[in-house]
Amino acid sequence: MIFRTKTFFAFLPMLAGVVPFAEAETLRSPGGDVELCFTLDSGGRPCYSVDFQGKRAILPSGLGFRLTDGSTIAGGFRIDSLSRSSFSETWRPVWGENETIENSYNSLTAFLSDGRLRMDIEFRVYDDGVGFRYFFPDSGAGRIAVAEELTEFAMPSDMIAWWIPGDYDTQEYEYNRTRLSGIRAVNESGDKMGNVSQRSFSPTGVQTSLMLKSDEGFYMNLHEAALTDYPAMHLELDEPSLTFRSWLTPGLAGEKALIETPRHTPWRVIMLGDKATDILATDIVYNLNEPTAYEDTSWIHPVKYMGVWWEMIAGKSRWSYTDLDNVDLATVDYSREKPHGNHGANNANVRRYIDFAAENGFDEVLVEGWNIGWEDWLGREKDFVFDFVTPYPDFDIEALNEYARGKGVKLMMHHETSGSVDNYEARLDTAYGLMNRYGYDAVKSGYVGNILPKGETHYSQRMVNHYLDAVKKAADRRIMVNAHEAVRPTGLARTYPNLVGNESAMGTEYRQMSPRHVTILPFTRLKGGPMDFTPGIFCMDLGTFVPGSKERKRATIANQLALYVTLYSPLQMAADLPEHYAAKMDAFQFIKDVPVDWSRTIYPDAEPGEFVVAARKDRNSDDWFAGAVSAEAIDYTLDLSFLDPGRSYTARLYLDAPGADCDTNPEAYEIKEMTVDSGTRLPLHIARGGGFAISFHAR
Ligand code: NOJ
Numbered sequence: 001m002i003f004r005t006k007t008f009f010a011f012l013p014m015l016a017g018v019v020p021f022a023e024a025e026t027l028r029s030p031g032g033d034v035e036l037c038f039t040l041d042s043g044g045r046p047c048y049s050v051d052f053q054g055k056r057a058i059l060p061s062g063l064g065f066r067l068t069d070g071s072t073i074a075g076g077f078r079i080d081s082l083s084r085s086s087f088s089e090t091w092r093p094v095w096g097e098n099e100t101i102e103n104s105y106n107s108l109t110a111f112l113s114d115g116r117l118r119m120d121i122e123f124r125v126y127d128d129g130v131g132f133r134y135f136f137p138d139s140g141a142g143r144i145a146v147a148e149e150l151t152e153f154a155m156p157s158d159m160i161a162w163w164i165p166g167d168y169d170t171q172e173y174e175y176n177r178t179r180l181s182g183i184r185a186v187n188e189s190g191d192k193m194g195n196v197s198q199r200s201f202s203p204t205g206v207q208t209s210l211m212l213k214s215d216e217g218f219y220m221n222l223h224e225a226a227l228t229d230y231p232a233m234h235l236e237l238d239e240p241s242l243t244f245r246s247w248l249t250p251g252l253a254g255e256k257a258l259i260e261t262p263r264h265t266p267w268r269v270i271m272l273g274d275k276a277t278d279i280l281a282t283d284i285v286y287n288l289n290e291p292t293a294y295e296d297t298s299w300i301h302p303v304k305y306m307g308v309w310w311e312m313i314a315g316k317s318r319w320s321y322t323d324l325d326n327v328d329l330a331t332v333d334y335s336r337e338k339p340h341g342n343h344g345a346n347n348a349n350v351r352r353y354i355d356f357a358a359e360n361g362f363d364e365v366l367v368e369g370w371n372i373g374w375e376d377w378l379g380r381e382k383d384f385v386f387d388f389v390t391p392y393p394d395f396d397i398e399a400l401n402e403y404a405r406g407k408g409v410k411l412m413m414h415h416e417t418s419g420s421v422d423n424y425e426a427r428l429d430t431a432y433g434l435m436n437r438y439g440y441d442a443v444k445s446g447y448v449g450n451i452l453p454k455g456e457t458h459y460s461q462r463m464v465n466h467y468l469d470a471v472k473k474a475a476d477r478r479i480m481v482n483a484h485e486a487v488r489p490t491g492l493a494r495t496y497p498n499l500v501g502n503e504s505a506m507g508t509e510y511r512q513m514s515p516r517h518v519t520i521l522p523f524t525r526l527k528g529g530p531m532d533f534t535p536g537i538f539c540m541d542l543g544t545f546v547p548g549s550k551e552r553k554r555a556t557i558a559n560q561l562a563l564y565v566t567l568y569s570p571l572q573m574a575a576d577l578p579e580h581y582a583a584k585m586d587a588f589q590f591i592k593d594v595p596v597d598w599s600r601t602i603y604p605d606a607e608p609g610e611f612v613v614a615a616r617k618d619r620n621s622d623d624w625f626a627g628a629v630s631a632e633a634i635d636y637t638l639d640l641s642f643l644d645p646g647r648s649y650t651a652r653l654y655l656d657a658p659g660a661d662c663d664t665n666p667e668a669y670e671i672k673e674m675t676v677d678s679g680t681r682l683p684l685h686i687a688r689g690g691g692f693a694i695s696f697h698a699r
């Protein structure tokens, strides 16, 4: 039902600098929980506000743009017409947390003109949030060169926020939890993660997806959806008014965004829920994206994989083959050079991983450091480092792919671009061609370091186009993509489901991250799409296999198992070394059993920064799986009412053993088996930085 009521803005206008003058158009969500108001202020600036369950969620906030010629598209508008409609569908994602997704909203489009150009603003109001975007019809405006988008999100109070600093080049940060008024102090403390490429723009700048909690008892999350041909949006807080303003990512070109009309912008998204778990469950970001662009998606599949990877990250072996330094590697004949003897991607070692992966039912084996160039890459900012096609002499690409195929697994390709985008674009077709030739069907790409050409940024319009172009070109060759250091996802995997993963946040490669991190990711980074987090570390003291390493993973084994359930991804890695799994095959059984594609998901309980509990049903059987992670030690009773009624299950519980702790006793786990049904309640203990993982096998 659509409410066609007209109402006046009833708020303190000075809070957001908005002086309402016109009657407001009101639009309610299908179930009525969310209400949007739209109007023009006295200067003819478009403004909106949002209420959730009768509480003000977004105070009146302005909309518009500033252009590179100094003019603005943010006032002097009149409403030419309005159109309202309702939409409801159920769609089936190619892979996902649920087999079907409901997409129901009411929409309002305001057709505006300021005498110079026409601009439409389209709002969609869902029961769990709001999406809106701008549209510039082809009204002779031609190209619009945007200096800044002037979208505001005026906060209703000094909310609690889980945030990472605004940055043009990286999302690899630990999350901060502060009130909005506390963002500046933390940002100015300069206490930031070191990263080879990092550029912040304002002491009150933050990234999306931004998780928020109100003292009035609701949760809100600000993000964007369907980010294409436009720069990524950050947010900058104006402190006196507690108003976030959009802050687009600049690139090399003078403007931040170049809009070729007719064209719409990405959706600005406000997720809302009265429970934290509502934010985990909402599909609004995917719903705001277009249906899949591919006619045939049969070649896209979930992937459970291992990799010649953690041993390099941990420092046991190396990506490089020689100790050559600072030479033009394009001219090096590696077969004549002396190897340093610690190259991870050598034939024997890769076969060892293939054997273990095949014996334990994995689909693929990632191999990093297979190709020439690794002597010369990190921080060098060179245009040409990698050609993506020439293997090191001790990596027999043909024989190894053949060997893998014979064992029913595939190798996964790795393209580290070292941020040199021109080089990658020039070589992409040949690189994908090589993959087709040897039977690779998935590539992990990466963009470490400053983007070249110099001055380009990781999240600019050009780079946003680059990442999607690489995905579309991969689809032409039936290749799936998992891009690291690319722009954070915005639900584009609905349209381009061969984008099976991104990193775009701090993952396992940050070996000693806080145990709080994994309790926040599902509320933030994962709202845009799956993350290649690379869980499954079993050996927490890296010094036991890397001489001299003092690093320790701050997680228990049960916590690492639980991540396969709490951090959804169709692409899941078992990141640790085969020998570490072989030593604990009973615990490894969970990684072997856990699916990577689900028919149903529920989130029984969660609080960002504290704990997350998830339960999911396998898409290909009647089995259920549950997982929980917690930053602090807690007792938690898991209510199994999510199980199918009238069935009994053999439950295998992977638990923190008494005395387990992420710092002092991380590898202490115990496994229990019992028969349960949907009436069972399981009292469980979770250690600090711990968790539980449970498989429920339908009997
Ligand atoms: C950073 C990626 O996140 C990591 O997974 C990869 O191993 C290195 N880059 C090298 O490409």
Ligand code: CA
Residues within 6 Å of the ligand: 172, 484, 485, 503, 509
């Ligand atoms: Ca990374």
